[in-house]
Amino acid sequence: MASYAQYIISSGWSFKDSEDQSPEAWLPVSTVPSVVQQDLQANGKLKDPFIGFNELSARWVNEKSWTYRNVFQKPTIPAGSSIFIVFDGLDTFAKVKLDGRVILESDNMFLAHRVDVTEALDTEGDHTIEIEFDCALLRARELRNQYPDHEWVGFNGDPARLSVRKAQYHWGWDWGPVLMTAGIWKEVRLEVYSTRISDLWTEVDLDDGHSNAHITATAEVETSDTNNSYTATFTLSLQGQEIGTEVVSLEGDVAKTTFDVQDPSLWWPNGYGDQTLYDISVSLKRDEGQIHQVAKKFGIRTAEVIQQPDKHGKSFFFRINGVDIFCGGACWIPADSLLTNITSDRYRKWIELMAAGHQVMIRVWGGGIYEDESFYQACDEVGIMVWQDFMFGCGNYPTWPELLESIEKEAEYNLRRLRHHPSIVIWVGNNEDYQVQEQRGLTYNYEDKDPDSWLKTDFPARYIYEHILPRAVKKIIPSIYYHPGSPWGDGKITSDPTVGDMHQWNVWHGTQEKYQIFDTLGGRFNSEFGMEAFPHIATIDHFVENEADKYPQSHVLDFHNKADGHERRIATYLVENLRTATDLETYVYLTQVVQAETMMFGYRGWRRQWGDERHCGGALLWQLNDCWPTISWAIVDYFLRPKPAFYAVSRVLKPVAIGVRREHHDWSVSHAVPPKASKYELWVVSSLRKEQTGQVELRFISIKTGLEIREAVVHEDVTIAPNGTTNILDGVIDNEVDEPHVLAARVWIGGELVARDVDWPQPFKYLDLSDRGLVVTTISDVEDEQILELRTSKPVKCLVFEERENVRVSDSAIDIVPGDDQFVTVKGLKPGDAPLKYKFLGQ
Incomplete structure (x- = not known):
């Protein structure tokens, strides 16, 4: 009996401008997956669009159509088998021809395709496949013109993008370039079989006491064999040890069995326990011969979104395995404008960096892609919970029947593809589309529950978010929570702080509030907020070619900042808080200080609110990463260099x-008249599940002299509440x-110093921070690990170490006070390497 076989078609490709009919137009493609910009660069036809102004000279590519070709040999076909050609992803308008005959037409980047080509490959020898990629930019504009009655409105990019199921950020965003990719962006292969396992998944029922997990394993089988006498052998194992095996017969095209696991090892988020992953495999057999085998990893856990009335309105927080989790984390955009640049290793490094930074949740933003399998595998293994948006962002999406059909297929395909990942704890309908509805005055009557009537309004996209997508989620993953949009809360205005999640942009955008009051602006779950900062100087050196352009407001630096009004916004927050500078290195550092302080004020206050009846359920900053070397809200830049805010x-x-925090005094409103007195507060927050006993200290240290101006306050045997706040x-x-x-606070548990905080008078520009008496000493240097001691005679603000390739520091952006020496571990420096440079405020 023939078994399943596959042949990956990654080499032997060539490509050309579709309009160029000359024989020499064909250029080699080094490997597939790829996109046209990469292939043009490899052939010397395009400069790196990430450097200087090259994005502009690369825009001609956006308006072209491209053709890819491969000549391959028909594989050996056992009797009774069929041949399928499989495309995991085509970007985006693709017409596939095999030996000149059209076998597939696709218009959705987010779908995979499988085509039976058995008859087409009937003859032996060479066969030619050609894929014509029509220009998505021009096709989108044609579609827009075909539907003039639709309200084509949105934020960022050409509104025509709303008509095309392609990564929306390719049209340009307020942090990314306009790079309209085309190409074979995922794997292409031939599969030869008569029977295969087409899907495998598990459904987990964990009892309240976590003492028993009832696991249902299901395999779907695709076969052309009329003699359906197959058996499916399911095996459940943990870390290589078999837990159970069940052999079952097929019922139709499905095999199903159950396992009961006593005292299961649970999957936990980062910092709460182990990230245990079980293995489930199924082997399809007939007459003792194995036909096909598939295996997946999954986790045993429960995931709930708790929404219940309380004194603040209606809660919105996550509960994993019965434990309430404060979701401190970040939003994720695609890690490259050219998606095929991203390797599994690069994904892994991003997620490991999050875990090292005590983050527990990543939000996959709705203007990018349903991410690669390796992204979610890393989240599973490291313990980063995933908030997964569907791919709709910042617009009023149209709803003609063919588009709705494509969207439904897209949703079901990606739900099936990703449903085994324990890290994914919520699916969300869109990013900010309800905000577009509000700002543009589109019709939205939450009390109207008739989906067909929504299609007749000027906001038909509601039909997608409140009908098609929740129906797909219920069908494919009935156990997971679905949320119609981000931000969204029970149909109320999206800025309502009492319900649902919120995007709080009144720091930076909007009313440009002082960042010192960020925590007063939040809601029940703050799923977006941010502050821009320049990347480190090494990243700027990469994309700025001329030394003459390395000053703060140079043309090329402004070009690499896509945010509207970024000049005045950065300038506002700098001039309000810091003494400004004209040299680039200092200017870069000052923007980073502002970003770090902004994030600290937001997270510190919102995490404190967690202990007040879960007033704030989480905070996901905008954004973790960049898609090219740029100036943005990212806290880690394109090259994985953390900014101080990280x-x-x-x-x-x-x-x-x-x-520790003194009350905010708005010096702008008071015309810089200082307050006669200031209240202050001191608290401890804990995510530990058990009560702790600790010692808390608060010192009052002169900024000018470094001496203590009054006696320290010390509290012994403080009871620290579990998973909450202790005032x-x-x-x-x-x-x-x-x-x-400064107010310098420390807490010890079991004799170990576990946390510090330092509160400074605001704004920093009024303070003399020169002559600090800082001494940085290397006290240990073993192999590639150094330990630095940081000591000062006067308070130091925001000591930032240089970020160097393959070098990691255990801490940075550090406040240091006299009598509290700190230690930083540096890994990756080799013998003979220069020590890391550093900067601090007022240096």
């Missing part, structure tokens, strides 16, 4: 963190008596 967030999200004390600073000073 470290500031990491400290606030530690399992136990301490917070320690509040007090008053007499600004007419006390000289400018």
